[in-house]
Amino acid sequence: MKKKFKMENLDCANCAAKMEAAIKKIPGVVDANMNFMTQKLTLEAEDARFEAVLAEAQKCCDRVDKGCRIVVE
Amino acid sequence: MTKKQKRTLFRIILAAVLLAALIVLDKLGVLEPLPWWGKLGCYLIPYLIIGLDILWEAVEHIFHGQVFDENFLMAVATVAAFGIGEYPEAVAVMLLYQVGELFQSCAVDKSRRSISALMDIVPEYANLETPEGLAETDPEEVPVGSVIVVKAGERIPLDGVVLEGESLIDTAALTGESVPRTARPGSELISGCVNGQGTLRVRTTKAYADATVTRILELVENASSRKARTENFITRFAKWYTPLVTVGAVLLAVLPPLCFGQDWGEWIRRACIFLVVSCPCALVISVPLGFFGGIGAASRKGILVKGSNYLEAAARLSALVFDKTGTLTRGEFKVSKVLPAAGSEAELLEMAALGESYSNHPIAASIREAWGKEPEPARIQAVQELGGQGVVAELDGKQLLLGSARLLREHGVSVTPSDEAGTLVYAAWGGEYRGLILIADGLKEGAAEAIRAVKAAGVEKTYMLSGDRREAAEAVGRTLGLDGVKAELLPQDKVSALEELLETRPAGRTLGYVGDGLNDAPVLGRADLGIAMGSLGSDAAIEAADLVIMDDDLRKLPTAIRIARKTLRIVRQNIAFALVVKFAILVLGALGLASMWLAVFGDVGVSVIAILNSMRTLRE
Numbered sequence: 278m279k280k281k282f283k284m285e286n287l288d289c290a291n292c293a294a295k296m297e298a299a300i301k302k303i304p305g306v307v308d309a310n311m312n313f314m315t316q317k318l319t320l321e322a323e324d325a326r327f328e329a330v331l332a333e334a335q336k337c338c339d340r341v342d343k344g345c346r347i348v349v350e
Numbered sequence: 351m352t353k354k355q356k357r358t359l360f361r362i363i364l365a366a367v368l369l370a371a372l373i374v375l376d377k378l379g380v381l382e383p384l385p386w387w388g389k390l391g392c393y394l395i396p397y398l399i400i401g402l403d404i405l406w407e408a409v410e411h412i413f414h415g416q417v418f419d420e421n422f423l424m425a426v427a428t429v430a431a432f433g434i435g436e437y438p439e440a441v442a443v444m445l446l447y448q449v450g451e452l453f454q455s456c457a458v459d460k461s462r463r464s465i466s467a468l469m470d471i472v473p474e475y476a477n478l479e480t481p482e483g484l485a486e487t488d489p490e491e492v493p494v495g496s497v498i499v500v501k502a503g504e505r506i507p508l509d510g511v512v513l514e515g516e517s518l519i520d521t522a523a524l525t526g527e528s529v530p531r532t533a534r535p536g537s538e539l540i541s542g543c544v545n546g547q548g549t550l551r552v553r554t555t556k557a558y559a560d561a562t563v564t565r566i567l568e569l570v571e572n573a574s575s576r577k578a579r580t581e582n583f584i585t586r587f588a589k590w591y592t593p594l595v596t597v598g599a600v601l602l603a604v605l606p607p608l609c610f611g612q613d614w615g616e617w618i619r620r621a622c623i624f625l626v627v628s629c630p631c632a633l634v635i636s637v638p639l640g641f642f643g644g645i646g647a648a649s650r651k652g653i654l655v656k657g658s659n660y661l662e663a664a665a666r667l668s669a670l671v672f673d674k675t676g677t678l679t680r681g682e683f684k685v686s687k688v689l690p691a692a693g694s695e696a697e698l699l700e701m702a703a704l705g706e707s708y709s710n711h712p713i714a715a716s717i718r719e720a721w722g723k724e725p726e727p728a729r730i731q732a733v734q735e736l737g738g739q740g741v742v743a744e745l746d747g748k749q750l751l752l753g754s755a756r757l758l759r760e761h762g763v764s765v766t767p768s769d770e771a772g773t774l775v776y777a778a779w780g781g782e783y784r785g786l787i788l789i790a791d792g793l794k795e796g797a798a799e800a801i802r803a804v805k806a807a808g809v810e811k812t813y814m815l816s817g818d819r820r821e822a823a824e825a826v827g828r829t830l831g832l833d834g835v836k837a838e839l840l841p842q843d844k845v846s847a848l849e850e851l852l853e854t855r856p857a858g859r860t861l862g863y864v865g866d867g868l869n870d871a872p873v874l875g876r877a878d879l880g881i882a883m884g885s886l887g888s889d890a891a892i893e894a895a896d897l898v899i900m901d902d903d904l905r906k907l908p909t910a911i912r913i914a915r916k917t918l919r920i921v922r923q924n925i926a927f928a929l930v931v932k933f934a935i936l937v938l939g940a941l942g943l944a945s946m947w948l949a950v951f952g953d954v955g956v957s958v959i960a961i962l963n964s965m966r967t968l969r970e
Contacts (some may be wrong), residue, residue, distance in 0.1 A: 313638065
């Protein structure tokens with residue numbers, strides 16, 4: 278499944294790159310792209326683990342920049 | 351400004367006022383009677399106001415294993431400055447750092463907003479026709495084949511075909527073209543364009559997820575994830591730069607005092623300067639921002655660039671190869687001469703029109719149009735269309751050949767070749783040569799101007815590939831002043847012809863192919879930069895090309911090259927500027943000639959200047 282999420286308080290380009298690298302390493306992630314300019318995260322992961330991956334991705338973001346949040350509607 | 355930015359601004363002002371007051375009091379000697387910790391305490395107040403969050407984040411990040419981040423480096427540098435007794439400097443460094451960060455975040459926000467304004471083509475609702483009347487519906491929920499109503503001035507939410515109504519459509523947001531298009535029953539509508547004064551009833555032909563507007567938005571958004579070589583270089587550079595400078599700082603702080611008995615305070619001060627300039631932010635932000643701006647500026651002109659790497663390729667074009675029909679020429683064919691070898695003109699035209707009655711090739715259409723009657727399907731049988739060659743069929747029981755001289759010869763018919771300029775359709779019936787039809791195709795408006803302009807923009811060679819006859823192709827080549835023409839190519843020959851040309855391009859330069867993207871997808875894919883023209887509404891072309899010119903205007907080509915060159919120039923300026931300033935400060939810092947103030951400029955000042963410079967790419 279591939280989904281796009283808005284990012285909140287993503288305010289440094291270097292952090293975005295670090296988050297992207299960390300999210301890509303989560304097991305179950307096929308591909309991830311953290312776009313600083315459009316403030317969007319495109320996450321492609323196995324359907325079964327998608328929710329878990331998303332939670333893990335949020336943790337990755339916390340580690341890099343605490344205020345940054347993945348907006349899940 | 352966001353709430354977070356406003357809060358930062360307030361803290362900056364508060365800390366700045368306190369710091370200024372302290373410096374004044376210090377200079378007047380008011381602080382003299384205080385013990386050292388009293389003075390330190392005074393300076394700690396503005397320091398903590400402005401820097402507490404940074405210190406806190408730095409500590410947190412260390413626990414997360416993120417050692418070399420900006421917060422950490424700033425924290426170490428300022429704490430060290432306190433340690434060596436430079437209290438005002440310590441506060442000022444933190445203060446300026448926050449000012450720079452704030453400015454930087456505002457600048458990035460601003461450019462991001464102006465780019466999203468460019469792409470403000472998202473339709474918000476569709477007026478869906480339901481049994482209960484019109485219902486404002488989310489375009490995502492409108493099924494394919496529904497009937498929607500587009501009122502005057504509304505954005506067209508979904509691709510579709512007009513059922514009723516007449517209007518002028520403003521396509522400027524997608525094509526950059528200011529002349530509106532007419533829409534009447536039967537016309538296809540493209541989502542994202544704006545309806546003029548009329549009301550239109552439209553049957554949708556695509557779901558929102560496949561609509562033109564969605565695809566274009568996705569394309570532009572994803573464009574920045576295809577990184578240019580320059581961007582990858584910066585990422586690699588950033589990975590090494592920060593750790594190296596940090597190690598340099600540690601060595602600088604420790605070695606001279608230990609080995610040569612130098613003063614600890616002085617060398618720690620120099621090491622702090624290293625730490626302050628060790629962030630590669632100026633590059634990490636300004637380079638992608640520059641490319642993003644360039645892509646945004648291009649899309650405002652109706653030029654879609656699918657990635658920063660393609661913008662880079664466009665800036666380095668040394669040769670452009672054009673397809674002829676439909677790209678350089680209008681692709682609207684008209685029969686200009688009928689030259690029978692036997693029988694009358696009308697007979698020859700009728701024969702050809704019947705033979706071409708099943709073909710949807712533009713040449714076939716022009717012959718049918720010239721004949722102007724309804725074909726009788728019974729007379730024509732066993733039609734075989736040979737791509738790039740012509741048609742073989744049976745007319746009234748005898749073999750009919752229509753097409754190139756080569757086709758006729760292959761079937762054993764001898765042909766008197768003509769040297770007329772234009773497309774020639776030779777005809778033979780029952781093994782006997784019957785004459786030829788000359789079809790002319792006018793040059794596109796602005797074609798000659800566009801060729802001159804791309805040369806002026808730095809493209810050295812222009813070539814043309816064509817499936818057409820040598821005479822026809824060379825006539826076009828001469829008129830436009832092209833450097834080379836390859837004619838009589840079958841579709842499959844075009845790729846190898848392009849490959850030959852690819853061999854000739856100088857090292858480090860690129861070759862672009864310009865086509866309509868409909869039947870030249872393999873060639874578009876093979877070129878360094880595949881450019882599709884007039885592709886508004888054509889998914890296949892948008893898919894196959896790297897750079898898409900939405901309307902049919904060849905004069906957009908030089909514009910695209912200019913935008914690409916300007917973007918690359920600005921990006922290079924930023925890289926050079928940031929590197930030179932940072933290295934200069936490193937050297938001066940190591941020699942003891944740079945102050946903390948200069949170091950802060952080397953960090954945030956350079957970032958801000960680079961970001962402002964990057965924002966110039968947005969303007970064209």
